[in-house]
Amino acid sequence: MSRDHETPTEADTSHLMASQRITVDELAVHLSAIDLRLRQLARAAELPATPVELADTIDSLRGTASTVRELGERMTTLARIMDGDIPLRPHLPQGDPWGTAALGTDREDFGGPAVIPTQWQLLRLATEGQRDAESGRETTTYPKGMEGVPRSVLLSWESKAAAARRRRERDAAVTREVLLITCERCGAGSGEHCTTAKGWQADQAHVARQREAELRVDERLGYLGDNPVAVHA
Incomplete structure (x- = not known):
């Protein structure tokens, strides 16, 4: 059987990315496309071919679209952070290092070292980094903060x-x-x-x-x- 006729599965993701792994920028664009498609479906559902009141479904589609849009905007911000466009604070709130500086360290209050920051850590580091930049305090960027992390660590990491x-x-x-x-x-x-x-x-x-x-x-x-x-x- 030709693959063209196979039923798509959750694991069929190659069409979503240009290389072997998806970028955060690609995630943002896909989410934007899904947001638009959901809003289009909501608009089309206002006048179905066979008259039936779909108000609840329309509201649900628009609510889901709003959630997807927020996710896309968050991914866009993260993509800019990862490209180095946004200044970051060099350390986490409790003073713990992240990225390359966290290699070989431990965090007693939160478990292991933050070599690979979470999205929420990066967003907070960006908020605080922008304030630091305005005040003339030291900041860094994601590329600088991650420079030196062994490639083996980056390739072996998974969510x-x-x-x-x-x-x-x-x-x-x-x-x-x-x-x-x-x-x-x-x-x-x-x-x-x-x-x-x-x-x-x-x-x-x-x-x-x-x-x-x-x-x-x-x-x-x-x-x-x-x-x-x-x-x-």
Whole structure:
């Protein structure tokens, strides 16, 4: 079957970006396009071909469009920050460093070092950085603050959302793999769940069977224990 006739899936993202990873600027433009399309749908729904009152749907479309527009505007600001157009404060509110300066440090109050800042940290750093610039205090930019962060760190980093999704995918794969393995403890075969000594079926597999399934899946996916060895494109 030609790929042109395949049903698109959530993982089909290559058309959204010019290279292997999407830029924040590309995110902003796509969100702007979605905002416009939602508002167009709301306008078209005012006069459907078959008369029916769609006021609630129209309001919902316009409300969603407003939310999407806010997201797009935020991504636009972040894109400008990342391009170095907006001055940033060189440190976080509690004085903790970020970017290259955070390498090898720790933050007792908030966990690990902020080598890769969050969007909210960057937006706050920008707000405070603009005030500092107006007052003549020292500022920096995102490119300067991140200069020196090893490329290996940048390439191996993934968002919490990506890590959580890959963990769910891994766990689902283990659940499927368990049923392909014969359990040495209770004798459950392919497609069968483990059973107790009394013959009761259980959702939880015996430890050895579960362990074997996890080892197989982790080897296929590139996991080492609970941690992914490589971040897939």
